[in-house]
Amino acid sequence: MSKCINIIKAEIKRSLKESFSYRMGFVSDIMVLILLYTALIFGNTGMRLGSYYNNPGNYKTLFLLGYIFWSYSISAISLTCNEISAEAVKGTLEQKFMAVIPYPFLVLGSVISNFLVSSIVAAVIIAFSTLVLGVNIAINGKVLLALLLTLAGMYGMGLILGGLALIAKRVNQMTLVLQIVLLFATDTTTKRSPSSVAKLIIPLTSGNDIARKAVSSMAIYPTDWLQLLLASILWLVVGSAVFGACSRYARKNGLLGTY
C-alpha cells in the first residue's frame, strides 16, 4: 500500500513539474477559458438558470458555477487520452506500463495533479469573474462534494477515451467535440425543466444541479445525491473495464509503443 502511495505521489510531482514547465500552454489555456466565459456572460447566457433555481438576481453566479464544473470536467475527460497520446509520442508510456503497480494507478496520480492544476485555473476564473465582471461565488461543502463526485464519474468517462487512445492514439478531435457537446448537453449554460434521464447519466448534469441548489439554498434530496453517485460509479466501472480491455488489446497487437 505504501509503495502504491509513493508511486502515486511521484507521478503527482512529475506531472506538476511538467505542467508548469510548459508555462505558455498553461497561460493560454486560462486565457481561452476566460475569453469563452466572458463571451458567454455578455451574451446573457444562463438567464433561465435564475428563474429555474428561484434565484433570478444571481443567474450569472449559477452560470459561473456550471462553467467551473464544466472546466474541471473537460480537463478530467481529456486528461487520460491526451496524456496517453502524448506519452506514446514521448516514448514514456511503455516505461509506465513497466511500473510495479498497474498503469491506472499512475493515471490516478495524473488525475490528482490535474485536479490541482484545474483548481488554479478555476481560482483565476473566479478571481477574474469577481474583480472584472462583478460576478462572485460562495463555495460551500455541498458544492465541493458535488464537484468531487462529478469528477470521479468524468474521470471514468476519460478512461474510456484513454483506452481508445491506447489503440487509435489520436482521439483528440473526438475529445474536443465531446467537450463542446458537454457544454450544451449538461445544463451548464441553461436549464428550463428537470433533466431527462439521458442527461442525468452524465455526472456533470447532476453535479451542476446539486451545486446550484446548494448556492440557491434550495432543498437537495437524497435522491439527487444518489443519482450523482450512481452515475459516477457507473462511469468509473465502465471506464475501468473499457480501459482494461483496450490495454490488453493494445498489448496483444503491439500498439503500446506506436504513435
Added chain:
Amino acid sequence: MITVSHLHKKYSKGNIVALNDVSMDIKKGEIAGLLGPNGAGKTTLIKIICGLTIPDSGEVIVSGIRMEEKTRLKIMEKIGAVFEGNRNLYWAISVLDNYYFYGSIKGKTSGQIKKNIEKYADLLKTKELLSRQVKTLSMGQKQRVAITAALLHEPEVLILDEPSNGLDIDSRFLLVDALKVLRDEMNMTLLIASHDVEFLRKTVDRIIIINNGIIADEFENIDITTDEIEKRYKISGDLKED
C-alpha cells in the same frame, strides 16, 4: 535468468509473422546480443520479455517467474529496459527529477534512489548532468541518462534496444565499458538487441542471430569475426575496431 520457449507472434495488421517458434536461454551474469536487421523480430521479442506485448503462444520465464497477467508486475521489479531512440525520458524536467520518478515507479524509496543515483550515475558519467533538463542533453547523454534511470531499482535483468543508435564513438566506448561493469561487478544479466555488429562484438558474450522471426543461429562471441558475421548474415555495423 531469461528463458523463452516456442514464442509465436503474428500481428493481424499486415498479417506479419513477427516471431515463429522462438526459443532461447540467457544465463545469469551473461550479456547476450540479439543481432538482426530491421524488422527481424528483435523489438517484438524484447517487448514480450518486458511484458509489453502479449504473445500468441509460448512461454517467457524471467528470474524463475513465468510471465502471466498475475505475475507481470512482480517481474517488472526484476527488469529494467531502455527502448530504441531517445524517447524514454521526460524532456521537460531535469535529469534528477527523471531519476526520482523512474526509481519510484519501480518501487524504490527516495533514500534508496539517492544511494543508487550515486552508484550508477557515477558508472555512466551522468552525475554532472543531474540539474540539466533532458531536452538540453546530447543524444549520447540522453542514452546514458536513460540507462541510469533503468538501473536505479537495481534490476536483475537489463534490456536494451538499439542502445548504440546515434551515439558518437566516445559515448559508445563509455557504454561498452559500463555494460561490462554491470556484468562483472554486479552480476547483472543483459540482453541487447541491435543491428550494430561491431557494438555487439565489443560488448556481448554470446550473439543470437534473429531474422524473419526465427533464431537463425547463435554462437559465443569469440567464435566468429565481425567480417564473417557481416558476410554470412548480411548485417553491418559502424563501430570501428581498435
